[in-house]
Structure formats: C-alpha cells, structure tokens
Amino acid sequence: MIYFDLATGHPSLERDPFKALVAPRPIGWISTLDAEGRPNLAPYSYFNAVGENPAVVMFSSAGMKHSLANVLATGEFVCNLATWTLREEMNITSAPAAAGVNEFELAGLTMAPCVAVKPPRVAESPAALECVLLKTVQLDDRHGKQVKNIIVFGEVVGVHLDERVIVDGRVDPGKLETITRLGGFNYSVARPDTIFAMKRPPGAGGTD
Numbered sequence: 001m002i003y004f005d006l007a008t009g010h011p012s013l014e015r016d017p018f019k020a021l022v023a024p025r026p027i028g029w030i031s032t033l034d035a036e037g038r039p040n041l042a043p044y045s046y047f048n049a050v051g052e053n054p055a056v057v058m059f060s061s062a063g064m065k066h067s068l069a070n071v072l073a074t075g076e077f078v079c080n081l082a083t084w085t086l087r088e089e090m091n092i093t094s095a096p097a098a099a100g101v102n103e104f105e106l107a108g109l110t111m112a113p114c115v116a117v118k119p120p121r122v123a124e125s126p127a128a129l130e131c132v133l134l135k136t137v138q139l140d141d142r143h144g145k146q147v148k149n150i151i152v153f154g155e156v157v158g159v160h161l162d163e164r165v166i167v168d169g170r171v172d173p174g175k176l177e178t179i180t181r182l183g184g185f186n187y188s189v190a191r192p193d194t195i196f197a198m199k200r201p202p203g204a205g206g207t208d
C-alpha cells in the first residue's frame, strides 16, 4: 500500500486519486432557466441523492457556473438521467458555452415541459427529477478558508419516467442503462450483466 498525502502527493501517482476512488459517481444532468427564461443544460457528477421523505438531491458547482446562477435566480432545476444512448449529448452540454446559449440546441436535444417547475427536461432521457431549491452551501476548507465549491440542495417534487423502464411496478435499472463517472475520462454503464441484488442481514432494516 502507498499513502497519498493530499498536501504532498506520492511519487507513484501523477494525480490525486480522490476522484477515481469515490466512483462511480452519478451524473446530474441539470437543466435550468436563467432570469430571462433562457434554457441551460450541463452535467454535474458531484451529484447525489442525500435523503428521502422528502427526496433531496445535491450538486456541487466549482464556482459560479450558469446552472448555479440560474438556480439562485429562479429557485428551480431539473436533474435529467444521463444514459448510454445520450452519452455524447451529455458530453457536448459540458462545453463552456456563453451565458444564454441553449445547450439543448447545441447537443440536438428536445426540450419537454415539466409539471411543477419551469425549466424544461430532456425529452430523450428516460427519467427526470423536478427540483425546488432548498439551500446552497458555500464550502470552506478545514481552516475556514472559502473554497470554490458551492453545493445546491433541492427537494424533488415530481418525477418523469419512461414507461419502458418500468417492470412489475418498479424501475428496472438494467433498462435505464445509466452512465456514471469514474476517474479521468472514464465512465461506466449499468447493464443487466453488471447489476446484482443483495438483501440486507435480518433485522438490518432499510427499504428496497
């Protein structure tokens, strides 16, 4: 084993292994509207679900990017599911486009209306979470120094789901083919042959 000190690194590693090790990370493909109503779409892999009842998601913005600015302006966002068939489009929407540029158009994607929030969802995606801003948190490091990351927490108020991914009243993860981020430029995809089920020990609780 080697020990990688976050301050000084280690000669056997060119890069900090952190991002490769906390992986795979889900991708929140965030759609928003700016204050003038112009759509924006971008992927965030510092993204996750952080609770249920209510369902809450978060994404972390490295600085004041358009998605964060738009959420602050409007209080709403949508998390679209990034899937195998949409991988190229997802990637295109990460381009550093100017404010007001519609990344749906840039990537050849279709905007579909949401129900409870104003930003459009990605029509081609099999799932989308409509979210209302709960709070943002500006991160500081352990010395109290402000760092660039700002975390957005949103409550999920509605879910769009393609009927084709529902089997026996449940979401079939093998049908979604969700893509997730690994280290470097690597991704993984959830396919039926890589998915396994495991029940918890008796009495451990938890829901499936």
Ligand SMILES: Cc1cc2nc3c(=O)[nH]c(=O)nc-3n(C[C@H](O)[C@H](O)[C@H](O)COP(=O)(O)O)c2cc1C
Residues within 6 Å of the ligand: 027, 040, 041, 042, 043, 044, 045, 046, 047, 060, 061, 062, 063, 065, 066, 067, 068, 090, 091, 093, 094, 095, 096, 097, 181
């Ligand atoms: C798979 C993937 C994951 C990303 N995750 C993040 C992230 O978690 N936080 C972040 O600030 N940028 C992330 N980016 C970069 C943003 O997508 C990129 O800066 C984008 O231009 C931001 O768009 P916006 O300014 O319209 O919000 C990611 C890019 C890719 C391709």
